[in-house]
Amino acid sequence: MPSMSRTTSFDLIPDNVPAMLRALGARLRAARLRRGLRQQDVAEKLGFSRDTVNAIEHGSMTTSIGAYFSVLWVYGLQREVELLADPGLDREGAALTFDVGEKRVKVRKGHAV
DSSP: OOOOOOOOGGGGSOTHHHHHHHHHHHHHHHHHHHTTOOHHHHHHHHTOOHHHHHHHHTTOSSSOHHHHHHHHHHTTOGGGGGGTTOGGGOHHHHHHHTOGGGOOOOOOTTOOO
C-alpha cells in the first residue's frame, strides 16, 4: 500500500513566519539579558517552566501567543503589542474597504435604479 503523506498546519505556513518568530525570540532574549534576568527568573515570575521561556527565545511555533505576550509584559514591552494588527495601520484592509468596484448596491422593490 502506498504511503500517504500528511499535510500539517505548519506545512501551510509561509517560510517567513517561523523566521519572524525566531527573530522575536532573539529580541526577547536580548531584552532579558539587558535586564540581567535568567530564564529561570522569568519563568518563576510567570509560573512557566524554564523550558517554555527557552522555547520562546528560540521562536517556537508551538508555544502559545499568550506565553509570548506574558514575557513581553515582564520586560515592560506590552505597549508595543497594541500595534499588532492595528486597523489604523492596515493599508491593505483600508484599500479593500474603499474599493468602490467591489461594492454591491441593494435595490429595493418598487424603486428604479
